[in-house]
Amino acid sequence: MLTTAQRSVPLLDLRCQFKQIRDEVMSAVGRVCESQQLILGETVREFERAAAQYCSAEYAVGCASGSDALTLALMAYDVGPGDEVLTIPFTFFATAGSIAQLGAKPVFVDVEPDTFNINMEQAVRKIESSNRIRAVIPVHLYGGCADMDPLWAAARAKGIPVIEDAAQSIGAEYRGKAVGSAGDVACFSFYPTKNLGAFGDAGLVTTNNREVAEKLAALRVHGSRRRYFHDWVGINSRLDAIQAAVLRVKLDYLDEWTHARQSHAEDYARLFAERELPVKAMSPAPYQTRHVYNQYVIVCDRRDQLREWLTERQVGTEIYYPLSLHLQSCFRYLGYKEGDFPVSEDLTRRVLALPVYPELESDDLAYVSDCIGLFYR
Numbered sequence: 082m083l084t085t086a087q088r089s090v091p092l093l094d095l096r097c098q099f100k101q102i103r104d105e106v107m108s109a110v111g112r113v114c115e116s117q118q119l120i121l122g123e124t125v126r127e128f129e130r131a132a133a134q135y136c137s138a139e140y141a142v143g144c145a146s147g148s149d150a151l152t153l154a155l156m157a158y159d160v161g162p163g164d165e166v167l168t169i170p171f172t173f174f175a176t177a178g179s180i181a182q183l184g185a186k187p188v189f190v191d192v193e194p195d196t197f198n199i200n201m202e203q204a205v206r207k208i209e210s211s212n213r214i215r216a217v218i219p220v221h222l223y224g225g226c227a228d229m230d231p232l233w234a235a236a237r238a239k240g241i242p243v244i245e246d247a248a249q250s251i252g253a254e255y256r257g258k259a260v261g262s263a264g265d266v267a268c269f270s271f272y273p274t275k276n277l278g279a280f281g282d283a284g285l286v287t288t289n290n291r292e293v294a295e296k297l298a299a300l301r302v303h304g305s306r307r308r309y310f311h312d313w314v315g316i317n318s319r320l321d322a323i324q325a326a327v328l329r330v331k332l333d334y335l336d337e338w339t340h341a342r343q344s345h346a347e348d349y350a351r352l353f354a355e356r357e358l359p360v361k362a363m364s365p366a367p368y369q370t371r372h373v374y375n376q377y378v379i380v381c382d383r384r385d386q387l388r389e390w391l392t393e394r395q396v397g398t399e400i401y402y403p404l405s406l407h408l409q410s411c412f413r414y415l416g417y418k419e420g421d422f423p424v425s426e427d428l429t430r431r432v433l434a435l436p437v438y439p440e441l442e443s444d445d446l447a448y449v450s451d452c453i454g455l456f457y458r
């Protein structure tokens with residue numbers, strides 16, 4: 082059955098979410114205003130405690146963004162010039178940008194077509210065969226985690242840290258364990274469009290290693306543990322109290338929002354199957370025991386035409402990501418070329434993210450599916 086009535090289904094509408102939590106957020110922000118304790122301080126500590134507990138991690142260190150979280154994590158392990166760091170080219174720029182910014186060299190392996198995550202065989206082979214790789218950054222793309230056990234084993238054997246890019250996946254679980262609870266360090270982003278979003282930029286690093294946590298807390302304030310005495314050369318990447326106050330309120334809603342996202346993902350899969358749409362629905366791997374659907378991404382043919390078609394019908398979409406990092410002009414010096422990572426390159430031409438935010442209604446999902454069906458008919 083086709084929904085003929087025209088609707089508008091944006092990719093994301095944060096105003097719907099704000100309406101639900103308006104009073105709580107306004108009073109939490111009001112308290113920060115009254116206190117004029119604007120940076121770090123008790124509000125930030127309170128959010129860090131709650132976030133650590135949510136991720137089942139011992140320590141959480143707030144910072145200014147997800148990009149900074151990655152930079153701080155690499156700095157905590159002294160990654161710098163001459164070092165290589167293994168990651169994937171099919172991710173947001175910051176994953177590799179943080180490596181390059183510290184003077185280290187991003188080294189890529191391809192991703193898997195079904196989970197969009199790091200190809201474990203290639204990753205393990207690379208770690209075992211190289212003595213220059215100083216760290217590895219798997220990315221838990223779209224809200225589903227990478228297959229961590231083989232990676233931890235290979236990294237442990239070499240004595241190198243695994244730095245999880247969990248910017249899209251707070252709340253996700255790997256074999257029943259929360260992302261950020263089991264590895265060396267995990268990096269989170271609270272950019273407003275993420276599944277847990279601040280009212281501006283914010284980020285966080287979790288770890289179970291006390292020494293690493295203390296170093297991270299120092300690195301975010303220019304490497305000082307005691308004010309004006311510097312043990313390391315750090316950066317300025319403090320977390321604002323207003324952001325922490327907003328995040329603390331939102332954290333209590335995250336599970337409810339995640340359930341809604343999961344239910345939308347199930348609905349999409351069912352609607353696509355009923356309509357026999359020639360698009361690949363997302364389907365979590367068995368080890369992705371809790372997928373949080375930060376994005377809902379289909380893999381399809383004639384992607385760009387489909388996107389245009391959907392735009393004309395007021396359906397918001399996005400392409401995460403249209404150019405693999407090994408082909409970015411700023412990384413030309415790395416010497417990669419087209420064809421080096423065929424799965425990543427293919428995905429850049431075929432992925433399309435559909436609306437999946439919690440407040441969507443079932444008619445919205447049916448409308449999106451109908452529009453896709455009309456396109457392929």
Ligand SMILES: *Cc1c(COP(=O)(O)O)cnc(C)c1O
Nearest residue numbers: 146147148173175248249270272
């Ligand atoms: C959003 C994101 C980041 C960076 O986070 P910011 O808070 O925007 O700096 C890093 N990695 C991935 C995979 C992301 O999605």
